[in-house]
Amino acid sequence: MTRKTLARLAALSGAAALAAVAAAVGSAAPARDSAAAPLKIGISLSLSGDFSDPGKFAQQGYKLWANTVNAKGGILGRKVQLIIQDDASSPTQAATNYQNFITKDKVDLVFGPFSTLLSAPSAAVANRYGYAFIEPAGGGPAVFDQKLHNVFFTQPAPIVESGDVFAKWLLSLPKSQRPKTAAYPALDDPFSSPIADRMRGILEKAGVKTVYKTIYPSETVDMTPIVSKIASANPDVVIGGTQSGDGYSIVKAMVQAKFSPKFLFLSNGPNSPGEFPSKVGAKNVNGIFSASDWFPQAKTPGNPAFVKAFIKAYGGNAGSIDPGSAEAYAVGQVVSSLASRIHSVDNKKIIAALHKGTWPTVEGTLHWNAIGEPQGQDLLMEWIGGQLYPVLPKSVAVKAPFFPKPAWGK
């Protein structure tokens, strides 16, 4: 055999192998040159700056989903490739990142960043280019007030409604046990005060008297004056529209003021099982209510597998998984479902499809209205016996709500 024929044979067998591969891929996806090209997904995340911790939780969820689907052959035969850019927790940088993903990197899809602040401008950029904006963390009014049709928020309910379950539960109690007076301290923040305002609307309508309400600016470090005012008004229920730091301060100030209301609900802070006991003292947590969208033991679609895979990938235990990772994973789950239902990653088709039907995720089975607000309800969480449990809605509750709140230290 001459060298020439050897080369020819090699070329032939190479071509045959290529043809075979092309045929194999072609059966999974329409025969196109790009069939085996990776499915590029652009995600701006806060890997530095104020939101760097929650940003990293979201990153873990996204990466876990990508690795899970890639191990099973990817989406529509294409490997998922996440293009993650840091936005330093800046809304302007996030919007720029999405602009670049779409115009420079030519990504197939975009997934949302962390928080309402960054999601609102980013969703508008995606909308301009006709991209679907499936997002895990932008659930505040600033996102939905834009009335965009490309937004799909992967939590059970909009953030502003996260206290509704608690307000409605209070009103469902027998009249003798129902609170008669309420106080509403709330942080001046698009995430926080709207929750307390909405709950106040529900309770006032049902005759619960407001004895104190206030909005404090985010630079308020000292909650003791506010709490001393609440304590002197002595309400049955205190409803705080809080983020984490101010939520911890309110509880600490209440303990020091020796004021323990019959019911205490804080929209954020107590819902962080890893942080809250160490911030306010493990003996002071019992009977405090909060809202959440996810918990590790939930029987939601794919959740046990998610929890198992998460622990395998990142270590720790089920209790140390932040809901932020589950929210991001849910975004991926929606895309997996889309692939099997519409066999396409075309953004126009995705937007049309997501406005119909229900979508199973670890956050629950989701469906959205025209502007991307999920139509379910959040979980009511309560600290009982030093542990955080979902207590409502009944379909997912692990324990029944426990009340009245015991004294501090009990």
Added chain:
Amino acid sequence: MHEVVQAIILGVLVGGIYALMASGLTLVFGIMKVINVAQGALVILAAYLSYALFSHLHIDPFLSILIVTPAMFVLGVAVQLVFVRSLRGPDGSELSLLVTWALALGIEGVLSVIFKTNFRVTSPSYGDNSWSILGYQISEVRLFAFASSAVLLLLLSLLLTRTRFGRAVRATVQNPTAATLLGVDANRVQTLSFGLGVSMAAAAGAVYGVIYPFNPGSHYDLISRLLSIVVLGGLGSLGGAVFAALGMGVIEALVAVEISPVWSSFSFFVVLIAFLLVRPQGIFGVRERVL
């Protein structure tokens, strides 16, 4: 009336801690005309040090003042030698703003990397205790914090008035040229005073972490308050800083209780501006003579 008295108690207790933080700032300005905008970041750094000592070695946060303060004194001396000393000349003060601001951002960055951006609180076992006196609630840790601040401020004032070093410092504040002519080693005084200023921030930071949740970004809010305090008190005046800090604490607490927390920080700035219109040199400040 009960609310008002309670608010005044809270305000005085908080004001004491701010007085300690501001004392370092005003001291350094008085001697070097350096506005150390890293003072807030140094307070937070000390809060983290004390937090780390408490959570890993179970050292009581108030006891940790004895460790954190000397350690930060050394850091302060090093910062002065490396970054601040070389800033001389007519625009030294302006340059010091930039250099210390860079230092603040650097400290914030390092803390974010090591401790993450989550809020932390140093929670000793007695952290939740409070005494009820005539129906008023007085938090144990706040009273300890106030008492420690008062003791440290007293020590600082004794150091400045009763020692040879103190006399050198006061001489340098009043007239650096004359002080040098009389044999005061200005370089030494400046370096040690900067260290002293930072160690006041350190002591305040250790107690700050017991009272408030903090994260690496907490210094922005702190420095704006501290600057207002030293301006109101009169730049370079220790007594003025103490007086202004207590005033700020009481005004903020009263407004938060009687009007709304939204107006509480704002009201202090209104008082500040109104006061400066009448007395631009601050409460205890002296008008500088221009030769």
